[in-house]
Amino acid sequence: MATGEPATPLGGHSHSDTVRLEALSDGVIAVAITLLVLDLKVPHVGDGSLWNALVAQWPAYAAYITSFLVIGILWVNHHSLFRQIRYAPRGLMLTNLTLLMLIVAIPFVTSLAADYLTESGINAKVAMAAYNALSLAIAITMTVLWGYALRRPELLEPDVDVDAARKAFPRFSIGSTVYAVLILVSFVSALLALAGTFLVALYYAFEHLPKTHPVER
Amino acid sequence: MATGEPATPLGGHSHSDTVRLEALSDGVIAVAITLLVLDLKVPHVGDGSLWNALVAQWPAYAAYITSFLVIGILWVNHHSLFRQIRYAPRGLMLTNLTLLMLIVAIPFVTSLAADYLTESGINAKVAMAAYNALSLAIAITMTVLWGYALRRPELLEPDVDVDAARKAFPRFSIGSTVYAVLILVSFVSALLALAGTFLVALYYAFEHLPKTHPVER
Amino acid sequence: MATGEPATPLGGHSHSDTVRLEALSDGVIAVAITLLVLDLKVPHVGDGSLWNALVAQWPAYAAYITSFLVIGILWVNHHSLFRQIRYAPRGLMLTNLTLLMLIVAIPFVTSLAADYLTESGINAKVAMAAYNALSLAIAITMTVLWGYALRRPELLEPDVDVDAARKAFPRFSIGSTVYAVLILVSFVSALLALAGTFLVALYYAFEHLPKTHPVER
């Protein structure tokens, strides 16, 4: 303490928890985003046209690009959250583990969406609804994680403006309703829902975070 | 030494061993936990109902969630152990390599459990017994690793209370018997054994470690 | 500042952005390069000759070696660029995410090239054109990323010679035309295009970078 190091309210090694927690999260997210490539499958066309077969695979590319952006933005947001969190007690570690469990499932729903997107009938809608249900679960878990940390300011870095962060919290949490809406949109049109998912990710990339995380300004 | 750095009893670079050892372990565990998603397979239903097919896949989701929790808790425990270990001689590195070899096999037994869980007959029981036999082997290897370090206190961080850790060791090691019991439970009911595995992981997440690793208190 | 630390023009935590950005990029590139092995498939020959089947798979090995070199060189170049970049604002992070999205798709086009390389007809040419179209997109994205940073010198490390780097920029950017040419070559001969891709990667490995990145001299 004499050296200027802040005391650790939760025990001597807690800070290194966050470092290794972020390292595990980074590793898991890096692998999950890379596994998306397994959803791009080489078409076997025999004597047919490879070009046509590749073009016909456009739902797989659209799903790949959308999910890559989604996981990438999730990584940025995860990064932003943990930059403000100093200590990770067991409850927060488990919430983060749940978050990772949901993020890792994104390549699965991506594959689901890619395989069923252009089918007529209810199956395409179910596939996109599953995709957005997972997105909703991720958004809720992230809200729970951030809410958990905001309720215990001793977990936060000293430069976090807790009052501002708490005031911004409702706006942070209503982000989840977007995905609830997208689940409904899925049942209108799977394609529209995919476009919506892509646009929401793009919006979050450019707009959302700087407003809710004053520390980043 | 004049700078306050402790002398390294096992040679000049030993400490960096643990750093890179932990980095490799983190990398391997991060990849292994992410590969679990490969056990979630897109059902191909033709004109059938995708929704019904997704619901029928519930054993795969149950196995995925259980194994994600299991590997996540293993990561936390591995982390807790190595936070207390300062030097990793070759024997400890090989024990750790054996531990990683067993952890990496978890996606395989997860897939086994998911594919056979709802089959009637002996195969479902064999699948869950294999799952818990692997868990038992992991628990034993972790006990060996920790026992190895406790027998050579010069390998430990200076702030570890060796006496308390040694006293807690029996309780740490009897954890393994739980998995032996779960192997037997598998032959009564595969489903019950999976539920048991999930509950044990949850129990370890909340209860076990703080008691056995006094340093964390 | 009194301690000799430069002020951060874009906010207090910006430097750690680059560290974690590089860590994510390293993780993604490490996984993508390793997934190339999934394109090497065990041939099932029944009573036939395994040796012959392994030899017949030479396009897969050629594509594997080429793509491993390509991703490896991309890693070196990515590394060189980010060694000169101090701060990563959101625009640069998204450009980097796009770059990673394209790099992660390399195992897909590698598999495409391996499966179609020795087929007669247009399909082999389409496969190699797709491979080089992806390479072109990667080269353009890297140029955009570096141009973005050069236009905002406050993002760069203080030891970067901005004038020299700007003078070298045209040479850096015309590298992309090589891949445009290789797309055309693909339509002459797929095999020639693969050899060209390999040689270009080798050339970049030994020649190109030291000229364009004066900091490395």
Next chain:
Amino acid sequence: MATGEPATPLGGHSHSDTVRLEALSDGVIAVAITLLVLDLKVPHVGDGSLWNALVAQWPAYAAYITSFLVIGILWVNHHSLFRQIRYAPRGLMLTNLTLLMLIVAIPFVTSLAADYLTESGINAKVAMAAYNALSLAIAITMTVLWGYALRRPELLEPDVDVDAARKAFPRFSIGSTVYAVLILVSFVSALLALAGTFLVALYYAFEHLPKTHPVER
């Protein structure tokens, strides 16, 4: 230099090259070792006995354990080498990339060995010969890498005893002949060759390195 930092003969940022080179190598090796689990495949037995099917898969487990040990030891040795290397010029980076390219192919030859090990006839022998040919290529590349560094002592850490390392080099390099012998053994008995590969890895784990790398004593 006044601060006690040694001057860097090859340019200002060279040391960080080795750090990120090791990080990429660690990442690639961690992914490659984890991908071995993909060679463990869930048997589909219908009404047959899962237990029998799992037991019949023993060549897959033997190959998995052997390759896990092989890659693990390679990681330890790679680690030991780079602990002594301070600067990585481009030639050394490319040699290391070649080394990684060969290591990443281990899951492929492991799968090959597992699938063909118990077949009668020449195919099992070809599979194991391919496995050991890859091992030989890895050993040679590692020797080239270490020889490259020994010829340029300015690349080494200052505490490396260059004379002792050079004297130990022949012993280091003859290690490769073991794999040449194992290729021949493969054509006598595939099973014997696999056992030999396992024993050689175990020998390297316990015996070899401390002798050849005096810095570790």
